[in-house]
Amino acid sequence: AIFGCSTLKQVCMTNCPTLIVTVGLPARGKTYISKKLTRYLNWIGVPTKEFNVGQYRRDCVKIYKSFEFFRPDNEEGLKIRKQCASAALNDVQQYLGEEGGQVAVFDATNTTRERRETIVRFAEQNGYKVFFVESVCEDPDVIAENIVQVKLGSPDYTDCNTDEAIEDFMKRIKCYENSYQTLDEDLDRELSFIKIIDVGRRYLVNRVLDHIQSRIVYYLMNIHITPRSIYLCRHGESDLNVKGRIGGDSGLSLRGKEFARYLAKFIQDQNIKDLKVWTSQMKRTIQTAEALSVPYEQWKALNEIDAGVCEEMMYEEIQENYPLEFALRDQDKYRYRYPKGESYEDLVQRLEPVIMELERQENVLVICHQAVMRCLLAYFLDKSADELPYLKCPLHTVLKLTPVAYGCKVESISLNVDAVNTHRDKPENVNIHRSSEDALQTVPPHL
């Protein structure tokens, strides 16, 4: 028993739950920030959920008619909106109280001091820390682009044409403007908040209370919305891959070298502006990058998962020598740590600075490894810990990720060079007493 250890996580993120509250006029990126932040926090292991009051409103008022609903003198509208906010807060309470949530993101305009005070009281009653995230922007181009990206496709405007939708939405924004009370350094000096101005040109940060708020601020200060693409791929097929052995530090097979040449051509053809190339410090990724004839940076953090005592073994050998370990791994592949090695959970921690730097960068090609690529992909595609270790990341395939609207577009590009399959699905039988046959049921073929 590990007496006294509150959590095995790298740091006890927060003693009491945190309620993040967005603030800002419509089309200022609140939902974009909410979703992205939620995705990041979940990826680093902090159970987080967002509560979008607009969603509650859509569930309540089945059909959106026009901006008139949002007029400040629309009593009926105000009543419904207030109810929706309350319903959302109730769900927040449930999530943080009963469902094991640690952070809840309350995504709404929250543009008046009065509304914010209500939320602060609610948080106080429940013992939550509150952190406000305000987005302030007056750049008409940014707002217009926002409307195009996420409003036109919203359920509210499904039956409208573009011009009508934009006109209505601009009027909707106007409904909020008169009563908007932005967070103020003096009037709101007791609150904890970050004010993001002009999409990250400037930030005002007030009273950061704890570790999680400090991490949230750091993350928010590193993200941007400049269009770009992230390319993820594994090294070319390696000699150990061919033999069905995991880990190690072998060089590329002939087909792996061929892939590297094809990758070079692919990259050239894509004509990517200012592409940065990153590799791990293992021979096979570096060999792959060398074929591109462009500068690249080596990151130790991108090294493949350390399989400890199982390094360079075939799955058959692991089953023979460590049948218990093999079974435990199948039971919880995300948390399972190889003896003297690492777990996927460890990998995520190791990769966090890579993700942070990827957020800062623009066009990047990351040449890495199977487990590493799964972790990175899970971050971009918001995959849970249970799915992560089984994401398909085949050799000789490039994934092109392009942020769009609230998520990420994925294009899978196979470079048509044959390679072994290294993907091992979860077998049916994960019992520690299972037969070798059951254990090895899903091992992909190899030499």
Next chain:
Amino acid sequence: MNTYSFFNVTMASSPRELTQNPLKKIWVPCKNGLPDRHISQRRVCMTNCPTLIVTVGLPARGKTYISKKLTRYLNWIGVPTKEFNVGQYRRKCVKTYKSFEFFRPDNEEGLKIRRQCALAALGDVQRYLRDEGGQVAVFDATNTTRERRGTIMSFAQQNGYKVFFVESVCEDPDVIAENIVQVKLSSPDYIHCDTDKAVEDFMKRIKCYENSYEPLDEILDGGLSFIKIMDVGRRYLVNRVQDHIQSRIVYYLMNIHITPRSIYLCRHGESDLNVKGRIGGDSGLSVRGKEFAECLGKFIRDQSINELKVWTSQMKRTIQTAEALSVPYEQWKALNEIDAGVCEEMTYEEIQENYPLEFALRDQDKYRYRYPKGESYEDLVQRLEPVIMELERQENVLVICHQAVMRCLLAYFLDKPAEELPYLKCPLHTVLKLTPVAYGCKIEYISLNVEAVDTHRAKPEVGTFRVSSGMLNLSWCLQASHLW
């Protein structure tokens, strides 16, 4: 496994072959067996052009404290940084400080000297960033007027430096008074003054700057990159962060505080492998190690520390030690001992016998040397950076860790360079109590008087390495290792 084969055949029109640097175990492209044009191996290219950090603020606002701390942090994470304190230049120029009158805005002579000192400092900045391998220079002065800042910006532009301003704004009289007590009274300027006179003079000195002070403004200075720290970190205004290093600097500055506290560092109690002279592994405590853990528990209780946090690694020996304290503790994988790879659980004699080359390479550059399939001290520092960041955020903390890990943490607090770090003395059964004071750290060594083996291996005199006939090109390899 032969990692030293340089006999690669280069294929026609194929990518460059790779060879592994024997010291750092980094794969680099090679031509004819020699390392080819060097590609950046650093984790991330911190900055393409040098960065000039410029402090801004009235006297006694913590500019020098921030400058020194930031410099220490950047150097520790591997970014060569140096601070240039204009007040120091002034003290060298004007041997004896008389009074605040020197700083009066109408003192022509004083203004002239102060300007010259600033220029002299900038000259040294230029030399540091251009000729001495520096990457970041911290220009520590009041820089309270837009005019002065404009001069610095021009200087930076001419030299191709990025500029990042760090302003400290504070009107809390208690904070300012404490600042004066901590660092001004003992300054060379006031050595011959009594406390009251010194305080009075210093307050008048501050007044000299107040009228012409033009704080960084979000609108007027909207084009500059800066962080404005208000009321010792209560609030921050951050404008136009340009790159990775500035982002790291902002994150660091937003995590530090000046609340008095102490950090206690110690190793786990003596372990069974320690007793056998074996490195690494994951063994439990010896009998004496358990005794130490008990003594540590008593020591901690006697210290009566306010809200002490206890951190351990995820290795058995640190956790066993913490268990004896009967208080909650947190396990950090990042605090695990350095991974000795293939040498895990060996004695030094066995390493010499099985890996004599590795052993020699390690002694040549213990900081950068990476064990085969293991880590280097340099790797450790990278791994420990989040620990340091959280230590900065926290107040009273006891960190129960390991020899190499403790050396890295200690080097951060005591500003020890990479060459000294791997040889810092961190004996078993000894607690180091670090208390920030003035611009540095007070350190107390507290031995808990429980006997233990000595695990410290000093740097041996590096002799010539004998090349055995079976391994070609090794002497070349050793001599040339500095090329990598």
